[in-house]
Amino acid sequence: MIKIYAPASIGNVGVGFDILGAAITPIDGTLLGDCISIQSSDTFQLKCHGSFSDNLPTDIKKNITWKAWRWFNNYTNKKIPISIKLEKNMPIGSGLGSSASSIVASVLAFNQFYKTQLTKTELIKLMGSLEGDISGGIHYDNVAPCYLGGLQLITGDKNYVTQKLPIFKNWLWIIAWPGITLSTSVARNILPLHYKKDICIQNSRNLSTFIHALHTKQSELAIRFMKDTLAEPYRIPLIPKFLHIKRSIMKLGALTCNISGSGPTLFSICLNISIANKVKKWLEKNFLTNNKGFVYICKIDQLGARKMRLQQ
Template sequence: MIKIYAPASIGNVGVGFDILGAAIIPIDGTLLGDCISIQSSNTFQFNCHGNFSDQLPKDIKKNIIWQAWNWFNEIIKKKIQISITLEKNMPIGSGLGSSASSIVASVLALNQFYKTNLNKKELIDIMGKLEGNISGSVHYDNVAPCYLGGLQLITDDKNHLTQKLPIFDNWLWVIAWPGVTLSTSTARNILPLTYDKEKCIKNSRNLSTFIHALYTKKSELAIRVMIDTIAEPYRIPLIPNFLKIKDAVTKLGASTCNISGSGPTLFSICLNFSIANKVKKWLEKNYIKNKKGFVYICKIDQLGARKIRI
């Protein structure tokens, strides 16, 4: 049997809409991500369990795991019957790369099980296209960090689609999912079709300065330019009281408060555990809507997707 774990991820990372993505892991050791197990079988079987398995489509052909299996059958020109088990630990429509987590885990598990020996570029290409089946457009800001770990910059270069960036080890990332979902397509459709020149220049300046600050180890500068001018201003109405929440957590000492991916998950960067814990407790009291919601203090997951011992 093969078992692969693929971590949660923060798309956009504030300043890099559709360009930056970061893999995260809670500091308490919780595996915040999906797991895929594969073993031989006489017939195709798909089993699913986990806290969020009830959110998956009932029609198996609409399930991204089935689509990944079908993709590999086409690669090898043969339909191999297997048993696939998905541990769906990630809420759908949360802004934490739920679909990417399932896609990355299944593609890597199938590649190992089928011994197709696809290279990194080929694997990322499949992952991005499968992600596009869900969101409506091919994008890599969740699948790349989920697969490769760390903070990833998505490029337009055909030979090097993604580049790993340095990140500050002392940053603690407090992520809060309220327990309600927000459709990625809804959050994307609310954005304008065109942007004025000044806004584009400001975004380019902030992103360039952010990457410069990472390489020159200027933590305060990096935080000051983590400003989302492309998506956040238009998505504020989708997240009730967002500006009040942002103001409250920064007053507690958080350095940032941004929307993770399409939302409704929020993330804050804190520079020490004491502040991170205060922010965590405040968000648990004021942002979580039900028992399914959660708040974690996280670090960047530098490993990305990996085998789990069975």
Template structure:
């Protein structure tokens, strides 16, 4: 049996709307990501398990894992029956790359099962195309870090869709999902079709300075320029008590706070585990809306998707 785990990811990372993404892993060892298992079978089967499997569409052909299998089935022209199990550990519409996690795990598992030996470039192109079925257009800011790990810059270069960026290993990333869904399409539709020149210049300055700070090992400079002027101002009304939450955790010692992907998950960064635990506790009490919501203290997942278990 082949079993692939694909981690959660933070799209945009505040400053990099649609072109930055970071894979994350909880420090307590929790597998915050989806798992896909494949084995031979007498008939085709797709089983959905996990805490959030009830959120998956009832129509099997709308299941992204089925779509990935259908792509490989057509490409290889093999009629080998398979049994696929999707363990859905990621809430849909959370802003943590839920669809990307299922896509990456499915594509890598199917590539191994069918022994298609696709290149990294071919695999990431397929992942981006499948992501487009969910969001309406091709995006790599979640699938790239989920697949490759680390912090990825989406270049859309013909030969290398993404480039890996250096990270500050002492940064602790606290992520909080309140327990409610926010469809990506709703969050994207709030954004303006056009931005004025000053906003564009500010965004360019923030992003370029942030990337320069990563390469020149200036963490304080990087933090100061992790400011989202393109999406966050318009998405604030969608996140329950976002500004109050941001102010509160900044007072507790967070260095920054922003929206993860399209939301409603938020993330903050700090350097001290004691501060991180205080922020986590505050968020659990004041930001989480129901029993499904969660808060995790994370680091950057440098491994990305990988084979686990047996």
């Protein structure tokens, strides 16, 4: 049996709309990400388990894992019966790279099972293509960090699709999902088709300064320029009381408050565990809308997707 885990991710990371993404892992050891287990079988099977499996499509042919399996089955032309188990531990439509997590875990598991030996570039391009099949356009800001770990810059280069960026190890990332979903297509369609020149210039300034600050180890400078001028201003109405939440947790000592991906998950950065715990408790009390929602204190997951040890 092969079992692969693929972590949650924060798309955009505030300042990098569609070109920055970071893999995250809760510091309490929670596996916030999907797992795929596969083994040979007499008949084809795809079984879905996990806290959020009830939200998956009932039509198996609409399941991301089935689409990934079909691709490998066609690629290898091997009609091998297979048993697949998807542990859906990620809420769909949360802004935490739920689809990317399933895609990455599936692709890596099938690549091992079928012994296709695809290169990293081939794998990530396949992941992006499968992601695009869902969202309507190929993008890598979730699949790249989910697969490779760390903070990734999506270059779009044909040979080097993504590049890993340095990050501050003392940053604690608080992520809060309120318990409701937000359609990625809705969040993208609300954005303007055209932007004014000064907004584009400001976005370029913010992004370039942020990346420069990472490489030169200027934490405060990086925080000051972690501002989204392209998406967040237009998505604020989609997240109730967003500005009130932002003001409130920054009064507690949080350095940032941004939308993770297309939302509704929010993320914040703190410098010490005391402040992080205060922010976590405030968000649990004031942001969660039901008992499905959660708040985690996280760090950057530098490992990305990985093979899990099988229980005996």
